[in-house]
Amino acid sequence: MIAPLTYKDKEIVPCLVNGQPAKLDESRVIEITSSAQGKIVGYAQSADVKTARAAVEATARAFQSFSETTYEKKRELLNRAADELEARVEILAQYQIAETSCPESFARFNILEAAKHVREIAASITIAATGEIPPMEAVGPTCFVYKQPVGPVLGIVPWNGTVVLCARALAAPLAAGCTFLLKASELSPRTHYGVVEAFLAAGFPTGVINQIQVRREDSVEVTEAIIAHPSIRKIEFIGSATVGRAIGQTAGKYLKPVLMELGGKGPAIVLKDADLRKAAMLSAQGALLHHGQICMSTERIIVEKAVADEFIIHLRDAVASFNGNAGFAVTKAMAQKAQKLVQDATDHGARLLIGGNKQRGDSGAALEPTFVTGVEADNPIYDLETFGPSATVYIAEDEKDAIRIANDSSYGLTGAIHTRNILKGLRLAKQLEVGLVTLNSMTLLDQSSVPIGGVKGSGWGRSNSRYSVEEFLIVKSVVAIDPDDPVAWGSA
Template identity: 30%
Template sequence: MSLLNSGWRTLSYHQKRLVRDLLKYQGVRNMSKMREEAYIDGQWVSAKSGKTFPVLNPANGKVIANVPDMNETDAELAVDAAHKAFQTWRNTTAKERSVLLRKWFNLMEENQESLSRLLTAEAGKPLAESRGELMYGSSFLEWFAEEAKRINGEVVCSPARSREMIFIRQPAGVASLITPWNFPNAMITRKAGAALAAGCTCIIKPAEDTPLSAIAMVDLAEQAGIPPGVVNVVTSSRGNTPAIGRVLSTHNKISVLSFTGSTPVGRLLYENCARGIKRVGLELGGNAPFIVFNAADLKTTLEAFMVAKFRNAGQTCISGSRFLIQSGVYDEFVGMIKDAMETRLVVGDGMDNGVNFGPLINQSQLNKVDGLVKASIAAGAECLLGGKPHELGGLFYEPTILTNCAETTPCFEEEIFGPVVGIRKFETEEEALQIANSCDVGLAGYIFTQDVSQAWRVARQLETGMIGINEGLISAAEAAFGGVKQSGIGREGSRHGIEEYSEIKYLCFGGIN
């Protein structure tokens, strides 16, 4: 370092930038959690084809690692391994499964910082957000370690004196877990924790953009003592993903599929699962209404707005998407959010101190966001702030406000999944509900009012599976996460999350004297 200091002034700007980048990411490259292999049947393996694909840092476009580009042959090996392991794992006691999940949780806690840095490197989110996701993700392992011991049956009243009727719960079988790029840690633990607690084995297919977190977490699962074949990870490029998806949704040894992602892909997987009558859990797209009534506390609402909208640069399934503001507070609140966005959002590389707003995940996502903004402006929306790719270049996009949005404005009709605030003024409670319920998805919604009666009225009528009332951060391991309409089927987290992975068996004892 002394040599570096002595020659620092002689370096060019680009040489200094290179040195900073090397120092910044050396913790990622050198940490023990960085692996570049998939995991099948307790073995760290390459693709049978020998092919790999690069994982890029969205903040600078550089290659972080190269991981196996697997195909359907590899996926079938993973299914076979999980099916073989299920024959013994299904017979473990709830206490045994609980202990192993708790060990996995403890290792996640111990390695939180290195996992957070890995997450920021591959997903681009600010380091503070990555640390938050690691805490959130780990909490599912802790929660389901406890819930494993509470998978209870029932004794019901028989209609005959000579019979006793009992319901028991048993593990459903092998589970396919297909996870998204925006929360690559928490979406895996939320599914795998429940599956393992119930006695299922699983195959994890992480998103093409963010496979490293999955690999690192399964490394820790292995260290925790989870047996070979109980957890498997299959990685692939975007090109091979459809073929792997077909295997994981149609294979006759698969009993459950859990998917988090877009509604069109979820619909396709649902159709595939129907052929084999498989159990499904689908957490699909949303287009969350964020309703601010005249009776709202605007300071509280502003803080909730910043959390609900700009976490992960707006790339969150429950992110506020359609902002409906009542006329009595419209001008004041729009001014407040514009000021907050201009002064409080610091755009940059998530590894840099003070940055709270990172890049979008890839070029396709940036093109989509920019296209929806341009289409919305062309349709009559007014751009109050931002509206174009950020001057930093790459995958960074400006925090954007679009006002005068109609129900048919593109950024209202389609979930924008980016840092764009589409705003519409409304006059009455009935009008707000009509607009909010006018779309075919219903994952999350937000209501802001200090009128308790109004909060209850609107919450009852709002067609979403989850509602934040004067609150912008609604996710927790204890919460039943899921939507209605075309936002999915089933719930994740809470005691209900384990139900997706178990079957009820009815036992009738007869001949009792």
């Protein structure tokens, strides 16, 4: 049982170090604010460098024994963690709604998907960790290729897919036999702590999972102190490309490998043979779900000229049916940033196609769905992730032009192609410069068995199933030579 930490007579989210809350410095407290409610909904302890280093050291100590855990035991623990997540749907949903202002349906879906991801990762342990015996030049020597855990891992996770991204980030290193230091988002620390509580309730040993959160003004200093620590062997980062570049530079400075899943500028291509009504509905949903605050959101809709007018009619209908259900930005500042990006686009010649880029309601954190067209390559919105309930619509001359527009981006996370001709869709999917393509679906897809990850400015490495476990295993070759075998030593 973890002793509660209090602040202003209220329970505060602690920094968890070796199974216990770190000592509270009341000058370092994060206020957790709900953008929908417009008020403080909780508090969290903010780590300093000293606390962060203590968390690293606890993570490193636990690795010595946990790295030897059998695959049966790790699988058992992970499956229990999935059970615990499902048992905590109500409370985790409450935390997530309070901290991120997401719709209840999104919160519940997020938690149930998290359990699926953890179970899939648990099932893939033996496949990911199986070694091999490659052939050698001579007959006598034998090479054994082993896979071993890379070591203690720093995981930096975002607030938007609060539960599923946190649980997925935790499960893969643990499946590999690594210990884990979670740097929770300062916007959703209680939800992330709830995920950690579920894993600890499953029976993971003390020190295997530690958690800190850091107020924004200290984040750069504390994060570098963690990455610089010699005990941290790999970093897992899920977040924006801007922060990802900073993490990558710091990791490179200390020669630490990084698994990065960054932002996107998801293109949805609508070909002239597509079911236009369904394509419009899926494109609208992909752009507007969770207020557009998903890295795989549909940011660009590219439609063939021959059907553009008809498609736009269907798109207007789809957006109208969705309006009011787009939710809230996590903060007012995020809403203002997304709104300004669309305003800058129209200031640079883009035209409003659907919506007026206005505030929705009185919260200051909700925007009406807005779609623009006439965006040229020099327009700021052309290749900047909006992270809001908006998208740009482009008219392509033909499928070749559509692929050109889609690939004209520094991002490359996900994309979608809408066509009734599946073989054509598969051919074009190979040409899209992204890590995942859907045919006749949204750009949003994160199923537990499907590898996900970016190319270009959307990161590197892959998550989900065995692909994510492999990211936290190192390959070690052991060559055995018989000293009594003259052939092995190159002599006759």
